[in-house]
Amino acid sequence: MKTITINDETAVGKILNQIEIEVRNETITVRDLIKARIYTEVEAYNQKPDNRFFGLIQPTMIEAILNNSETKQKRQIDAEKQFYIALDAFTKNGFFLLVDNYQPDSLDEEILLTDSTTVSFIKLTPLVGG
Template sequence: MKTITIKDETATGKILHELTLQVANELITVKDIIEARVKAEVEEYNRKAPEKFNGLVQPSEVEQRLNIDRNKRNFKPVDAEKQLYIALQAFQQNGFFVLVDDVQADELDEEVLVTDHTSISFIKLTPLVGG
């Protein structure tokens, strides 16, 4: 297992959020990175029940309303697969950029060699809202 730290940054380089993840292999794809991130964020949200979902892709307005009172029986957890689909689509449509060691990754199947010094940053260009 390798540990990677993912940073959310503004276009000017200001760090907004950091997330540490475990990945199984040293050689992974950009798609694997996005998938690991989205699944970890959704899992943490569904488990911890924070007031606000702070992830790469925001749940739709309807989902957010359903999740406001987590003590109600009608709570509907955020769907990780749905969020992943939206995130992958957003990457392909330049909704956000992924920088690996300060170099922009262009393709989902682009391979990344994870070392102790690998730097991965996400730069969001537009608000990403799920469905």
């Protein structure tokens, strides 16, 4: 097992969030890397008492409203649903990855992981009127 550190970064390189994921093999597809990241952060969120979720893919507006209901009962986030939203966002350029300063562009592209591999997720914000 390898432990990989994943950074959420701004376009100028400022680290906003950092998580660690466990991977089994030396190679992993972009799709499986995204899946490992999503499932790790959703599992961590679902197990903690805090209601705030800082993952790559945010819950929908309805989920957010339901989580802030008067009962303050925290709802569980569906990891599989978040995974498919993340895949869609990747294919529509909602975010991109940098793996050791290389930008993979396909979900099926394989990445070689070493002890020094750095992975960054950079979320893109569409410009209004652009």
